[in-house]
Structure formats: C-alpha cells, structure tokens
Amino acid sequence: MTSSLSITSPETAHRPRLSWRTVLPYGFAAAVVGYAIAVGGYPATVVGFALIYAVFVIGLNLFMGFANQVSFGQNAFAAIGGYTSAVLTATYEWTPLPAMGVGMAAALVIAGLIGWPTLRLKGHYLAMGTLAIGLIVQEITVEWTSVTQGYMGLSGIPPMGAFGFEITSDRGQLIMLASVVAAATFLSARLKRSRMGRALSAVAGSEEAARALGIAVARYKLLAFLLSAALASLAGSLFVHVVGFVSPEVFGLHMVILTFTMLYVGGIGTIAGPVVGALIISLLPETFRGFKEYQDLAYGAALILMLIYAPKGLSALFSHRRRP
Amino acid sequence: MTRLVLENVTKRFGGLVAVDNVSFTVPEAGVTAVIGPNGAGKTTLFSLVSGFLTPTDGRVLFDGQDITGLAPEKISARGLVRTFQLVKLFEDLSTLENVKVGRHLHTKAGLFSAFLHTPAARREEREVEARARDLLSFVGLQHKADADASGLSYGQQRLLEMARALAADPRLVLLDEPAAGLNGEESEALSRIIRRIADNGTTVLLIEHDMTLVMNTADRVVVVDFGRKIAEGTPAEVRVNPAVIAAYLGSAATAKAAEQEKLNG
Known part of the structure; x- marks a missing residue:
C-alpha cells in the first residue's frame, strides 16, 4: 500500500476502516460466546470463567499495555473485590451490587495507597511493590479465618442480581458476563482514542518526551493503575457470584501467570487482545483433552508456536495500522 | 525583549x-x-x-x-518546550496521533468525556485533529499522517518531533x-x-x-x-x-x- 493513497481524503483518512481484519477478533469472541450460550453445560462454564478473566485482563491491559507498566499484584485487587462481595453477601446478607461497590471502593483506596508513592519512582519499584501486595493480600485471605474461613473458603454466596431478580441459569450468567466484557472493551477502546489514552501512550513511549509536552507522568500512571484495580475488583466480585464459593487459591499466583499469558497471547496494548487471549487460553487445554497425558505438552507447544508466529499477540495480526 | x-x-x-x-x-x-x-x-x-x-x-x-x-x-x-537529540517518538501512535499528544496542555478532556464522547469533548477532538494536520503540513509530513511513527525515516522523525513540540504552542x-x-x-x-x-x-x-x-x-x-x-x-x-x-x-x-x-x- 503506497502512502500517497492517504492524501486524497483527509476527512476519512484518520478513521480506521472497519474491515474484516479489525472485526475478526470480535467475530471470534461472539461466535465462541454464542456457541456456549447455545449448548450450555460444561462449555458454558469454561467460557463463563474465560469472560471473568477477560474483565481482569482488560484492566491489566490498561496498566501494562496502554501505560507500559508492570504489576504482578493485580490479583490482590481481585481478591479484595471478591472477598468483600463474598463476606458482605454471604455473612452479612447484603445484595450483590452494593457489596460489589464497596469491594471496588476498597480496591481503589488500597491501589491509591500503594500507587501514589511507588508510581513516582522509575524502574521496577512498582513491580516489586505490587508483587508484595499480591502476596500480602493472599496471606490475609488465608490467615484471617474469622472473616474468610481461611482455606475452608466461604460458600453460600448468592448469584449476581439486582432488585430481587437473580441470574441463576448458565445462559443468563453468560449473557451478563458477555455484556460486562463488551462494555469494558468498548470503554477501553474509547479511552485509547482519547486525550487520556494518548497521554498514556506517551507515558508508555517515552516518559521524558511526555513530560516535555506537559504530561504529568505520575498522575497518568496512577490513573491507569486505579482503572486496572477497579476492573480486577469487578472480576473478583463476578467470580464469587458466579461460582458461589471463594477460597484463597482462586486469587493466587496462578491467576497472575494465567492472566499474563492471556494478555500476551491475545495482544498486549490492543483493544480486542484481552478478550481473545482470555478465550483462547481458557479453551486451548479443552481442545487438547483428546491428547490425554500429552495435553500439557500440546498446550505448551501451542503457546510457543503462538509466541513465535504472533509475538505481538493474536489480535495484532489483525491490526488496521499500516506501515508507511 | x-x-x-x-x-x-x-x-x-x-x-x-x-x-x-x-x-x-x-x-x-x-x-x-x-x-x-x-x-x-x-x-x-x-x-x-x-x-x-x-x-x-x-x-x-x-x-x-x-x-x-x-x-x-x-x-x-x-x-518552554524542548525536543531531544535522540528522537523520542511515541511508537504506539501514528504520526498524526504523536502531534495530537502535543496539544495535551491546551486541552482538557478527562476520563468521563473519553467514555461518554460529550459534545465538548468531540469539539475539542476536532480542533486537535485540525491543528495536528496543519502542523504536519507545516513540516511537510501530511502524507504520512496515518503511518506508524516508528516507520518514518530518521529525517522525518525529527520533523515529526518538531511538529509535536510546536503543537504545544x-x-x-x-x-x-x-x-x-x-x-x-x-x-x-x-x-x-x-x-x-x-x-x-x-x-x-x-x-x-x-x-x-x-x-x-x-x-x-x-x-x-x-x-x-x-x-x-x-x-x-x-x-x-x-x-x-x-x-x-x-x-x-x-x-x-x-x-x-x-x-x-
């Protein structure tokens, strides 16, 4: 494609064309969710978990993809959201929505307390700090047994719902989760193309150049961190209401590794990446079930192949951006 | 003076x-x-x-x-705005978007106007767009507006950095x-x-x-x-x-x- 083509129509040139390439990742996601809604049962459970992870990874992407920072501790915010929802609804008989709101507020306060001092520092201080908060929150969920029941876990958490209406069916939950994921994806796309999103890209590209243009780098990092924590907390709450049970392992280090894989396989920094990554990584082990004892081997091989042939993630293969 | x-x-x-x-x-x-x-x-x-x-x-x-x-x-x-000896472009962004970042100081749109696309935010975005395109023309890069900034030649990258600095008025x-x-x-x-x-x-x-x-x-x-x-x-x-x-x-x-x-x- 020659660059001279883009001169002709300045009115439309800046709008990315809605081609099959840009729509494909969303088409894939819609097809998978549609299939799961249609057949229900076990596929619906797998896709449901994938969508909950997608909410988390969309948040992770704001901080790690848009702003190019590193956090190993976003699982802490999922745990804060999840446990707040669980305790307030199961123990204190609140309804889910206010409990979720309190969980999110708590996650934001803690994220602010950690982020405000550490995001001013350059380098890996934040990554270290987040790793610590992940471990600390994990420890609290294990040890604070009077509230969390430790490894026994909390059960009897009611399903998501509002105004006396509860979403109990697999299909209903899937539709609810898909709507949340669609809304979060839509908002992150709007953010990316806004003044705020450009400032985050500037911070990601060069902190010095961003400051030279008047961008308060620390403030934008904190903003991305808070948004990321809010989505993590939302994902944690969704999880406990969908499953009805929570225990410390749910938000452990395993979650960090899994969601990082989802983010990188799907495409860090892209809009569709988190959803695509969450779905692929959740479905991949299932598709290799026929390999029996070689399942893990096949899964690992598939991951390696994806990282070789799509190093910027699967969604980046469908990017509309052209080389000059 | x-x-x-x-x-x-x-x-x-x-x-x-x-x-x-x-x-x-x-x-x-x-x-x-x-x-x-x-x-x-x-x-x-x-x-x-x-x-x-x-x-x-x-x-x-x-x-x-x-x-x-x-x-x-x-x-x-x-x-008072500077450029750098080693060009520091925002590589995730297109040429045009790089210049748009330069308007940061003179625009206000926050998180909610980004999410809601309020009329004020859209007006501001149109102004940013027009100004950024003017500046690209000023340095002779208008035909590269939608190209990846990282794919520009070295000389073009320098011109882009200058346009971006000028966007801050x-x-x-x-x-x-x-x-x-x-x-x-x-x-x-x-x-x-x-x-x-x-x-x-x-x-x-x-x-x-x-x-x-x-x-x-x-x-x-x-x-x-x-x-x-x-x-x-x-x-x-x-x-x-x-x-x-x-x-x-x-x-x-x-x-x-x-x-x-x-x-x-």
Whole structure:
C-alpha cells in the first residue's frame, strides 16, 4: 500500500476502516460466546470463567499495555473485590451490587495507597511493590479465618442480581458476563482514542518526551493503575457470584501467570487482545483433552508456536495500522 | 525583549563541572544557536533550562520568571518546550496521533468525556485533529499522517518531533541537534522550517553541530567549550573569533592525533 493513497481524503483518512481484519477478533469472541450460550453445560462454564478473566485482563491491559507498566499484584485487587462481595453477601446478607461497590471502593483506596508513592519512582519499584501486595493480600485471605474461613473458603454466596431478580441459569450468567466484557472493551477502546489514552501512550513511549509536552507522568500512571484495580475488583466480585464459593487459591499466583499469558497471547496494548487471549487460553487445554497425558505438552507447544508466529499477540495480526 | 536569561548557571556531577558559570540571554525574536565541540556541555545546558536537571548554582529566568529547578512538565506548561537529540517518538501512535499528544496542555478532556464522547469533548477532538494536520503540513509530513511513527525515516522523525513540540504552542522551543543525521537536502529544508517558526513569533534556541545550518539559520550564536561560554555574537562575528577557532581546531587536532595514535598503536 503506497502512502500517497492517504492524501486524497483527509476527512476519512484518520478513521480506521472497519474491515474484516479489525472485526475478526470480535467475530471470534461472539461466535465462541454464542456457541456456549447455545449448548450450555460444561462449555458454558469454561467460557463463563474465560469472560471473568477477560474483565481482569482488560484492566491489566490498561496498566501494562496502554501505560507500559508492570504489576504482578493485580490479583490482590481481585481478591479484595471478591472477598468483600463474598463476606458482605454471604455473612452479612447484603445484595450483590452494593457489596460489589464497596469491594471496588476498597480496591481503589488500597491501589491509591500503594500507587501514589511507588508510581513516582522509575524502574521496577512498582513491580516489586505490587508483587508484595499480591502476596500480602493472599496471606490475609488465608490467615484471617474469622472473616474468610481461611482455606475452608466461604460458600453460600448468592448469584449476581439486582432488585430481587437473580441470574441463576448458565445462559443468563453468560449473557451478563458477555455484556460486562463488551462494555469494558468498548470503554477501553474509547479511552485509547482519547486525550487520556494518548497521554498514556506517551507515558508508555517515552516518559521524558511526555513530560516535555506537559504530561504529568505520575498522575497518568496512577490513573491507569486505579482503572486496572477497579476492573480486577469487578472480576473478583463476578467470580464469587458466579461460582458461589471463594477460597484463597482462586486469587493466587496462578491467576497472575494465567492472566499474563492471556494478555500476551491475545495482544498486549490492543483493544480486542484481552478478550481473545482470555478465550483462547481458557479453551486451548479443552481442545487438547483428546491428547490425554500429552495435553500439557500440546498446550505448551501451542503457546510457543503462538509466541513465535504472533509475538505481538493474536489480535495484532489483525491490526488496521499500516506501515508507511 | 528578553525571552530567556541564564545567570551563572553551573552544573557539577561530583567532581566534574559539566556547565561552568554560563550566562547569556535569548531575545524574543529570532533564532539563537548554542554551538561547541562534542562534550562541551550543550545538552546538559538544555536539560538545565528545560527542568530535566537542576542547576547546582545559578538561575534560569523565562519571560522574567524564575523557573530554576521546576519539574519539566511545569516548565513546558509555561510555554518552554524542548525536543531531544535522540528522537523520542511515541511508537504506539501514528504520526498524526504523536502531534495530537502535543496539544495535551491546551486541552482538557478527562476520563468521563473519553467514555461518554460529550459534545465538548468531540469539539475539542476536532480542533486537535485540525491543528495536528496543519502542523504536519507545516513540516511537510501530511502524507504520512496515518503511518506508524516508528516507520518514518530518521529525517522525518525529527520533523515529526518538531511538529509535536510546536503543537504545544510554545513561546520558546529548544531544539537539540535538529539536523543530526540529516542529509544536505533535508538539512536545508529544516533550516527553512526553523526560520519560519521564528518568523511566526516562536523564539527558537537550538544546539547544533552542523555549522552550515547554524550559519544559515541563526541570528545569534553562543559558543561553549568545556562547559564555559567562550564567545557570543552573530554567526559572522563568531566565525572569526580566535577562541572559537582554537576550540574547534583544537578539538579537531586532538581527534586527529587520537586517531593517528590508534592507527600506530
């Protein structure tokens, strides 16, 4: 494609064309969710978990993809959201929505307390700090047994719902989760193309150049961190209401590794990446079930192949951006 | 009128004096160039003015106000914007979007207007878009608007960085070696663009190695060597100044001797 083509129509040139390439990742996601809604049962459970992870990874992407920072501790915010929802609804008989709101507020306060001092520092201080908060929150969920029941876990958490209406069916939950994921994806796309999103890209590209243009780098990092924590907390709450049970392992280090894989396989920094990554990584082990004892081997091989042939993630293969 | 005043600005890194008691003024009109051999302390001087380094001693006054030691984002908010010797583009963004970032200081849209696309936010975004396209045309990159910034040629990247700095409507723009890595033709085009920036009322202060560019573009030249100001004047005056000739010939002679030594060694 020659660059001279883009001169002709300045009115439309800046709008990315809605081609099959840009729509494909969303088409894939819609097809998978549609299939799961249609057949229900076990596929619906797998896709449901994938969508909950997608909410988390969309948040992770704001901080790690848009702003190019590193956090190993976003699982802490999922745990804060999840446990707040669980305790307030199961123990204190609140309804889910206010409990979720309190969980999110708590996650934001803690994220602010950690982020405000550490995001001013350059380098890996934040990554270290987040790793610590992940471990600390994990420890609290294990040890604070009077509230969390430790490894026994909390059960009897009611399903998501509002105004006396509860979403109990697999299909209903899937539709609810898909709507949340669609809304979060839509908002992150709007953010990316806004003044705020450009400032985050500037911070990601060069902190010095961003400051030279008047961008308060620390403030934008904190903003991305808070948004990321809010989505993590939302994902944690969704999880406990969908499953009805929570225990410390749910938000452990395993979650960090899994969601990082989802983010990188799907495409860090892209809009569709988190959803695509969450779905692929959740479905991949299932598709290799026929390999029996070689399942893990096949899964690992598939991951390696994806990282070789799509190093910027699967969604980046469908990017509309052209080389000059 | 005076745009920028440096008063006895000094920067020490431990025992090393990178900038030694430098004073000069930059008038509002025209192009002022800081020249000097490699390692003379020019870039350090720029970092001191733009807030990326804090002077050990001395003051920097911008439009009569003391900006010594202010954070870079505070200094750019006052209308003093710099570019970098090693181009620092935002690689995730297109050429046009890079310039749009330059409008940050003059726009307000926050998180909720991003999410809700309020009429005010859309109007602001249209203005940003129009301004960014104007600036791309100004530097001759309008045909690259939607290209990845990282895919531009080196010369184009330099022009893009300049357009981005201008998007912030600076009253003083600091250009750090804008002609580095450009060929003769590109350097000439750059010289014309710099003149036009100054003619449009933005004060230009630049660091440059390319003497042709300096002689063709600058109205005044400040010469530094070993962190000290050794001369100041019009390009014609500076060219014949014995101290300047010694500094340049001296460093050239030293370099040649070093090279000779390497060959022999």
